[in-house]
Amino acid sequence: MAQRIALHPILGVPEKGRPVKFTFDGKTLEGYEGEPIAVALKANGVMVHRYTKKGHQPRGIFCAIGRCTDCVMVVDGEPNIRTCITPLKEGMKVETQYGVSPLPFEEQGCPSGKKGDGDETV
Amino acid sequence: MKRYDLIVVGAGPSGLSAAVEAAKRGMRVVVFDENEKPGGQLFKQIHKFFGSKEHKARIRGFRIGQQLLKEASDVGVTVILSATVIGMYQDKELVVRIGDEIHHVKGDSILIATGASENMVPFEGWTLPGVIGAGAAQTMINLHGILPGKRVLMLGTGNVGLVVSFQLLQCGCEMAALVDAAPKIGGYGVHASKLARTGVPFYLSHTIKKVEGTDHVTGVTIAQVDSKYQFIPGTEKHFDVDTVCVAVGLSPMSQLLKMAGCKMVDDPKKGGQVPVCDERGQTSIPGVFAAGDVAGIEEASSAMIEGRMAGVAAAEYLGFMEEAACSREEDELTKDLDCLRQGMFAPKNKGKKIDKTEEGIPLSNTLLTKGYLADDEVEAFPGFTHRVGVHPVIECTQNIPCNPCQDVCPKECISIGDNLTALPVVVENAACIDCGMCVASCSGQAIFLVDEDKGDGTAEVTIPYEFLPLPEKGTEGYALGRDGRKLCPATVSRVRTAKAFDSTNLLSMRVPREFAMKARFFKSGNAADAAGEVAG
Ligand SMILES: Cc1cc2nc3c(=O)[nH]c(=O)nc-3n(C[C@H](O)[C@H](O)[C@H](O)COP(=O)(O)OP(=O)(O)OC[C@H]3O[C@@H](n4cnc5c(N)ncnc54)[C@H](O)[C@@H]3O)c2cc1C
Ligand code: SF4
Ligand code: SF4
Ligand code: FES
Numbered sequence: 001m002a003q004r005i006a007l008h009p010i011l012g013v014p015e016k017g018r019p020v021k022f023t024f025d026g027k028t029l030e031g032y033e034g035e036p037i038a039v040a041l042k043a044n045g046v047m048v049h050r051y052t053k054k055g056h057q058p059r060g061i062f063c064a065i066g067r068c069t070d071c072v073m074v075v076d077g078e079p080n081i082r083t084c085i086t087p088l089k090e091g092m093k094v095e096t097q098y099g100v101s102p103l104p105f106e107e108q109g110c111p112s113g114k115k116g117d118g119d120e121t122v
Numbered sequence: 123m124k125r126y127d128l129i130v131v132g133a134g135p136s137g138l139s140a141a142v143e144a145a146k147r148g149m150r151v152v153v154f155d156e157n158e159k160p161g162g163q164l165f166k167q168i169h170k171f172f173g174s175k176e177h178k179a180r181i182r183g184f185r186i187g188q189q190l191l192k193e194a195s196d197v198g199v200t201v202i203l204s205a206t207v208i209g210m211y212q213d214k215e216l217v218v219r220i221g222d223e224i225h226h227v228k229g230d231s232i233l234i235a236t237g238a239s240e241n242m243v244p245f246e247g248w249t250l251p252g253v254i255g256a257g258a259a260q261t262m263i264n265l266h267g268i269l270p271g272k273r274v275l276m277l278g279t280g281n282v283g284l285v286v287s288f289q290l291l292q293c294g295c296e297m298a299a300l301v302d303a304a305p306k307i308g309g310y311g312v313h314a315s316k317l318a319r320t321g322v323p324f325y326l327s328h329t330i331k332k333v334e335g336t337d338h339v340t341g342v343t344i345a346q347v348d349s350k351y352q353f354i355p356g357t358e359k360h361f362d363v364d365t366v367c368v369a370v371g372l373s374p375m376s377q378l379l380k381m382a383g384c385k386m387v388d389d390p391k392k393g394g395q396v397p398v399c400d401e402r403g404q405t406s407i408p409g410v411f412a413a414g415d416v417a418g419i420e421e422a423s424s425a426m427i428e429g430r431m432a433g434v435a436a437a438e439y440l441g442f443m444e445e446a447a448c449s450r451e452e453d454e455l456t457k458d459l460d461c462l463r464q465g466m467f468a469p470k471n472k473g474k475k476i477d478k479t480e481e482g483i484p485l486s487n488t489l490l491t492k493g494y495l496a497d498d499e500v501e502a503f504p505g506f507t508h509r510v511g512v513h514p515v516i517e518c519t520q521n522i523p524c525n526p527c528q529d530v531c532p533k534e535c536i537s538i539g540d541n542l543t544a545l546p547v548v549v550e551n552a553a554c555i556d557c558g559m560c561v562a563s564c565s566g567q568a569i570f571l572v573d574e575d576k577g578d579g580t581a582e583v584t585i586p587y588e589f590l591p592l593p594e595k596g597t598e599g600y601a602l603g604r605d606g607r608k609l610c611p612a613t614v615s616r617v618r619t620a621k622a623f624d625s626t627n628l629l630s631m632r633v634p635r636e637f638a639m640k641a642r643f644f645k646s647g648n649a650a651d652a653a654g655e656v657a658g
Contacts, residue, residue, distance in 0.1 A: 005267045005293050009590045010168045010182070010625045014267025039266045047251040047338035058337050060251025061270075064258035066156070067239065070249075084258075085158070 004043050020090040037083035037094055038064070038071050049073050049083060053099035074102040126152050128436050129216060129229035131207045131378065134162020135422045136414025136429035137235030138190045138199075143433025145197040147442040152227075153199060154218055156206040159265075161187040162237055164422055166260040168292075169285060170565040170624070172310075172524040174542055176458050177423040180526035180563045182624065184264075186422070210234075210382040214409060231409040231436040234379050235429060238372035238393065238415035243277075246332040248368075252339025256286040256369035263293045271365030275342050276300045277330055278369030279493075281309035286369060288316050292588055297322045298361040301344050303329040303351055306490040310467065311520050312566025314493035319643040321606030324493045331358060333366055342366050374416045379405060384412075391472045392418030402435035402452060403428055409439055420469065427459045465521040465543035480521050481545055494604040495519060497640055504547040505536075508639075511573060512556040512582075515639070516546045517604075518568040527569060530559040561586050562623035571630075574638040581638030582615055587629040592617060593646050600648075601633045601641030610637045612644055 007013055017033035024046060031040025038049070038061050048058040049071045062070040066085035074095040075081040079102070083094070095102035099110070128144045130137045133155035145151045159165065167183025178186050194201065202220070209217035214232050218225045240255045247253070254270055256278065262268050274295050276287045279302040287297050297317065305327050307314050318324065327346055331353060334341040346357035373394040380386050385398040385406035397405040397412045404411050411432040414425035431452060438448035463469060466476050477485055483503060488496040495517055500506050505516025514535055516527065521543040528538040528546065535552040538544050560569045561584060571584035583601070593599070593614045601612040616630040633641045 003269045003272075003294070005263065005269065007590060008263075008267070009292055009588050009592075011184075011264065011267075016267070035266055039262065039268050042262070042268050042270075049251070057249060058251055059249060060338065061254060061258060061262075063240070063255050064261040087158075 020088065022088060022090070022092040022094060024094045025096055031088045033090065034087045036064075037073070037075065037081075037086050037088050037092065040088045041083065041094070048096065050097035051099070051105070056098075056105060073097045077102075123215075124225075124227045126150050126227065126229050127440055127442070128152075128231045128233065128433075129154070129214075129227060130233045130235060131210075131216070132162060132235035132237055132414070132416070133157075133160035133201050133203075134235060134237050134414060134425065135164050135186070135190065136237075136425035136432075137162070137233065138194050138201075139426045139429030140233050140235065140411075140413060140433035140436070141199040141201075142190070142193050142197055143430050144436055144442075145194075145199045147434075147437040149437060149440065149442050151199050153194075153201045154205040154207050154216075155201065155203055158204055160191060160201050160203060164190070166257070166264045167285070167422065168264055168289060170526075170563070170626075171423060172522055172565045173423045173462060174523070174525050175529060177427075177462060179524060180530070180565055180624075183422060186426075190426075207236075207378060210378045212383050212407065230440055231411065233403075233411040233413060233429075233432050233436065234376075234397075234416055235412070235414045235425075235432075236375040236378065236416045238419055239375050240368070241371040241373055242368060243329075243370050245330045247335065247339075248333060250333055250335050250339050251337065252335065252364055253333055253366045253368065256282050256367050259286050259290060259365075259367050263289060269293060269295055270367070271339075271363070272296060273298050273361075273363045274365040274367055275330075275344075275361055275363045276367045276369060278302060278371070279304070279307040279309060279314065279324065279326070280369060280371065281313060282372070283367075283369035284309040284313035284317065286367065287322065288313065290367075291317070291320060291322070294590075295365075298363050299323050299325055299344075300493075301325045301328045301330065303327065303347055307493060310522060310566060311486070311489040311493075311495075312518055312522075312568045314489065315495065315517065315604065316567050318493035318606050319602055319604050321602060322493075323606075324491070325359070326491050328357075328359075330366070339364055339366055372415065372419050374419060376412070376416050379410070379412060379416070382407065382410065384410060389418070391469055394419075401456065403432035404435060404439075409436070411436060418469065421462070424459060424462050427455055427462070431455045431459070461542050462523050465523050467520070467522060479519070479545060480541075480543065483519075483545075486519055489519065492605070494606070497604070500604075504545055505569075507548045508574065510575075511554070512571055513554050513573075514548055514560050515570045515572050516548060516560075516564075516568060517570070518546055518564070518566055521545065522566075524565060526563045526565060527560050530563045532557060532559070536560060558584065558618055558620075558628045559622065561628055562620075562626040567626075570642065571628075572638050575635060576632065579635055580632040581635045582630050582632055583638060583641050584616075584628050584630040585642060585644065587617075587627045587644070588625065592619075592627055593629065593644065597646050599644055599646035601631060601637060602643040602645060603640050604642050606643070609641055610634050612641060614644065
């Protein structure tokens with residue numbers, strides 16, 4: 001889907017760190033060290049970063065500068081990490097966030113759209 | 123508690139400019155910015171700026187950013203990054219969050235230069251992954267080298283929408299359309315024309331009805347709106363896109379000023395709630411200043427001047443500078459700023475209906491609604507002339523404060539005069555030497571070199587070209603008109619690149635003579651079906 005720019009007509013070749021491996025929901029993916037986690041995910045075609053707590057609605061990158069919190073995920077076990085401004089490191093464990101947990105809603109025992117008090121717009 | 127002469131919040135063009143001026147006068151200055159890198163919006167702007175030499179015109183935004191950073195480090199400004207200012211009190215105390223730590227700092231003077239945040243309009247499906255802000259698109263492509271998607275629809279035709287759309291095209295995205303609920307394109311006509319000639323359609327008086335997709339965007343439906351912005355049934359149009367980009371305006375991020383108790387005012391011409399400031403940028407609290415987008419949405423060029431004014435004023439406020447010297451500097455800066463605040467897009471003209479240029483020429487209506495000059499409208503403008511031999515044809519038809527075209531021509535073929543907003547005129551009898559500097563330097567990519575008769579039934583048209591791959595000499599293809607329609611077969615006759623052109627390539631193409639004044643873009647490919655169908 002999404003593609004990295006190999007050569008830009010004005011900016012030339014984008015500067016990138018060394019290639020590193022990380023996992024996304026258990027799958028091993030590759031990205032460049034130091035780039036935002038969200039960019040590495042985008043390069044691998046990942047669009048959905050989290051599902052909202054109340055309505056279980058998908059969210060992905062929206063502002064890309066750390067303001068909207070749409071892109072938050074569970075990173076190395078810690079929820080609510082803004083992946084658009086958090087640099088990627090070798091071996092990071094990145095997980096889709098369901099509400100505030102890495103467990104899909106069914107496993108949390110929380111049927112669709114019934115529980116929780118998450119903010120649905122953010 | 124750490125104490126500074128001047129604390130600047132925001133390392134964008136205004137904040138950095140202020141810091142430079144203050145540090146130059148011996149003040150102890152610190153700049154906080156929440157980002158990992160300094161520069162604010164500047165580093166995302168890869169196009170050449172408008173203005174005059176004093177405003178760094180024809181230099182690309184990110185290079186202006188590099189220059190400013192160097193200037194700042196040369197005069198000893200400390201920039202602290204990943205530092206978010208979360209509070210400000212009346213006694214000029216700031217609360218800064220750096221990592222997990224909270225710091226308190228005190229400034230004898232403070233400049234708030236926090237810029238602006240993007241506005242959003244809700245529509246069905248607006249939270250779906252794939253709907254992004256225009257700023258996000260810029261951040262992804264220009265800072266991180268990643269495309270937000272393959273095919274994009276842009277909502278908003280202000281300068282941000284226009285500029286970002288062009289940037290998306292440049293890095294290989296397809297632009298499905300630009301859409302705006304307003305009846306007229308909000309940004310510069312020259313920015314719109316760069317898109318239109320490549321075949322991107324504009325839909326004015328239209329807005330998004332629905333974004334489709336379950337987990338991410340797969341399409342979008344737009345529809346026409348009436349004068350009360352209500353959908354007109356039966357006017358729906360659908361586009362298959364994977365990305366919807368929203369550029370519907372910016373709002374000043376003035377919360378810190380409000381928190382500190384500065385007097386605020388709601389000013390729609392400035393984009394929302396802004397502090398009440400004197401002409402040097404001082405708020406109602408003595409020693410607290412505001413500059414740049416936070417004091418009223420404008421441009422980077424004006425933000426830099428406002429920043430310098432605030433920096434100088436802060437120096438005077440704390441006695442680092444005599445009042446007389448300060449006044450002199452402020453007067454100079456005010457002159458520069460006034461120069462920029464002229465023309466039909468000036469803040470004072472926001473919302474005004476203008477239908478003639480300063481010269482009394484009727485504005486092109488096609489430009490305002492479709493993004494291009496109709497063939498019969500362009501003839502009226504003073505940059506559009508017929509000559510024997512190579513000559514510039516200037517399709518810059520709105521009064522914008524800009525003059526690099528006049529500046530760079532070694533033969534004085536192009537004249538704007540002292541009034542920065544006057545339309546460029548092609549000087550009679552001046553001998554163009556085909557050096558190409560005007561084409562490459564025009565911030566609006568609105569200048570073409572035309573040799574209307576090469577003697578073999580063809581004409582040569584030279585266009586600015588900032589896309590990849592760069593066609594080689596001999597490439598066969600077709601020419602597109604200003605409206606982006608396929609016009610006629612064309613062959614690339616020359617391709618020029620030069621350091622002085624700063625990454626703008628000059629592509630010359632041969633077209634049948636009768637298309638000399640119509641052919642304005644080139645696409646390679648089969649010319650056989652070049653008969654009036656919409657390209658791209
Ligand atoms: C797509 C696009 C195209 C444009 N094209 C042009 C053009 O051609 N010519 C032109 O002159 N202008 C152009 N502009 C406008 C120009 O970018 C802005 O007017 C200019 O950047 C404003 O400068 P600033 O210093 O006020 O704010 P910014 O550049 O926005 O910088 C403000 C900085 O403050 C930081 N900040 C905010 N709050 C805090 C806080 N609480 N703590 C710490 N840091 C904080 C921000 O992160 C940011 O780095 C364009 C803008 C956009 C979006
Ligand atoms: S090509 Fe050179 S000489 Fe001719 S008008 Fe442009 S800048 Fe002047
Ligand atoms: S033609 Fe001249 S005034 Fe118009 S955009 Fe180009 S450089 Fe600026
Ligand atoms: S996309 Fe908005 S915070 Fe990350």
